[in-house]
Amino acid sequence: MTVTADKRTHDVDISHAATGATCCRDGLSPVFAREERLGSTQQHNPLMHWHDGIEIVRVEQGSMVCHVNESAHTLQAGDVCLINGRRMHRALDVDNSHCRYSVMIIDPAQLTRDDAVYERFIAPVLEDESLDYLLGTDCTGSAGEVCQLMNQIMDLHATRPPAYELEVIALVHLVFKQVYLRQQALAAEHVLHAASSDAATLRAMTSFIYSHFAERITLEDIASAGGVSRSKCSNMFRDLLDTSPVEFLNQYRLEAAARLLESTDDTISRISLACGFTQQSYFNRVFMRKYGCTPKQYRADSRASLEQAS
Numbered sequence: 457m458t459v460t461a462d463k464r465t466h467d468v469d470i471s472h473a474a475t476g477a478t479c480c481r482d483g484l485s486p487v488f489a490r491e492e493r494l495g496s497t498q499q500h501n502p503l504m505h506w507h508d509g510i511e512i513v514r515v516e517q518g519s520m521v522c523h524v525n526e527s528a529h530t531l532q533a534g535d536v537c538l539i540n541g542r543r544m545h546r547a548l549d550v551d552n553s554h555c556r557y558s559v560m561i562i563d564p565a566q567l568t569r570d571d572a573v574y575e576r577f578i579a580p581v582l583e584d585e586s587l588d589y590l591l592g593t594d595c596t597g598s599a600g601e602v603c604q605l606m607n608q609i610m611d612l613h614a615t616r617p618p619a620y621e622l623e624v625i626a627l628v629h630l631v632f633k634q635v636y637l638r639q640q641a642l643a644a645e646h647v648l649h650a651a652s653s654d655a656a657t658l659r660a661m662t663s664f665i666y667s668h669f670a671e672r673i674t675l676e677d678i679a680s681a682g683g684v685s686r687s688k689c690s691n692m693f694r695d696l697l698d699t700s701p702v703e704f705l706n707q708y709r710l711e712a713a714a715r716l717l718e719s720t721d722d723t724i725s726r727i728s729l730a731c732g733f734t735q736q737s738y739f740n741r742v743f744m745r746k747y748g749c750t751p752k753q754y755r756a757d758s759r760a761s762l763e764q765a766s
Contacts, residue, residue, distance in 0.1 A: 484621040486566030486628055489613045493556045494520055494549035503707050504544045504697050506659060509561040510582070510635070511539040514606060518553030522546075524589045525655065526696065536592035536599050538635060540581070542659060543588050544697070560606055562628055577636050585655075587639055598634045605631050657682040658692060661701070669709050670732045675701055709733065710746050717755040724751045 488509070504523065513522065515531045522529050522537050524545045531537055539545050541564065549555050564582055568574050581587065592599025605627050612620045612627075664681035665673070678701045679689035693701045713731040716722060725736050728751075733739035743751050 485613065485624045486563045486621075487609060487613075487624060488561040488563075489559070489610055491516070491556065491558050491610075493554055494518075494547060502546050502548075503704065503711060504546045506542050506544050506662065507561065508541050508565075509563050510541050511545070512560045512562070512602065512606060512631070513537045513539070513547065514558045514603060516556045516558060518555035519550040520547045520553075520555040520557065521550055523548070527588070529591060531591075536602060538590040538592075538602070540584070540587050540589060544655075544658065544662070545589075558606065558610060560609060562631070566625070567629065567632070578632060581632070581635055581639050584639060584643070587642070590635070590638055598638055601634050602631055605634075654692060654696065657684060658696060661689065661692075662704070665701075665705050665708055669705060669712060670730055672732070672734075673705065678705070705732075706742060707746070710743055713739070713743065713751070714747065714754065717751055718758045727751070 513531070514536045515533050517533055519530060519532050522531050522539075522545065524537075524539055524543055529537065530550060547555075547557075564578060567578055592602065609624055609627050609631075612624050661678050661682040664678060668677070675686050675689065679686045682689060682692075684692070689701055693699055693704060697704060699707070709731045713727050713733075716727045716730065717724075720727070722730070724739075728736045728739035731739075733742075740750060743754070747754055749757065
C-alpha cells in the first residue's frame with residue numbers, strides 16, 4: 457500500500473449535504489454509506505466543507521481531484537482516500553469523467569462505549585492534528601483490507617438483513633484498526649507535521665455560517681466567530697478557500713436551498729426565505745448563476761433523475 461500523509465491545515469470534503477458539520481446516519485448504523493457520482497447536469501463546484509466524522513472515499517470509475525485543506529490529489533479508479541474528521545475538503549470531477557465513487561462517513565460518537573479502548577485506539581486518530589488524510593493508491597496491504605471492509609459495509613446497507621447494524625459496528629472497528637496502525641506507523645516515522653492554528657480559526661468561522669446561514673449575518677459576525685478582524689477573516693477565506701466570506705455564505709445558502717428543492721415540497725419562496733434570501737428575485741438570479749437553471753427546473757430535473765434511477 458502506498459500511503460502518504462500531509463499536514464497542511466489551511467482549508468474544508470465531498471458534499472453530501474448542506475449541513476456542513478453534521479451528516480445523516482443510516483438508522484442505528486454508525487455510518488453514512490452510499491455511492492455517488494460527480495459531474496451532474498447542474499455543473500457547479502461544491503464548497504469546501506467539514507464534519508466530525510471520518511470519511512472514506514473509493515473511486516469506482518473515472519477520476520476526481522480530492523482537496524483536503526490546502527492539498528489536492530488526483531484519484532483514479534481503485535484509489536482510496538481517508539479524510540480525518542473536521543478537515544476542510546471537497547471533490548471535483550476530472551475532464552467530465554462523471555466520476556463514480558463510494559463514500560462512507562463514520563460517526564465516531566457511535567463507536568465503542570469502553571472509555572479505555574476509545575482512548576487507546578480511537579482518540580489518537582481523531583485527535584491527531586497532524587493527520588489530515590491517508591491515501592491508498594493500490595488495493596494491497598491495509599488499503600486492500602479497508603476496501604474489503606468497505607464492500608461488506610456497503611452490502612449490509614444495501615440488503616439490511618436483521619440486526620445488520622451490529623455487524624456494521626463490528627466492521628467499522630476493524631476499519632479503525634487499520635487506520636490506527638497506519639497513524640501509529642506514520643507518527644513513528646515522523647511523516648506527520650505540526651498543525652497550523654489557522655485550521656481551527658477557519659473551522660470556527662465556517663461552523664458559524666453552517667449554524668446561522670438562515671439569519672442575517674455580516675462579515676463582522678463571521679470574523680467575530682473566529683476571533684479575528686474583518687480584514688484577517690477576508691484574507692483567510694481568500695487565501696485558504698479561494699473565495700470571500702460573504703460569497704462562501706451565499707454559496708452555502710444555495711446548496712442548502714438545492715437540498716430542500718430535492719427533498720421537500722415547500723414552495724420556492726418559502727425555501728428562499730428559509731435559506732436567508734429575503735428577495736426571491738435575487739434568489740432566482742443567483743441560483744441560475746450557480747446551477748444553470750431556475751429553482752423550479754432544478755426540482756423537476758432532480759425528481760426526474762430519481763424516477764429514472766428507481
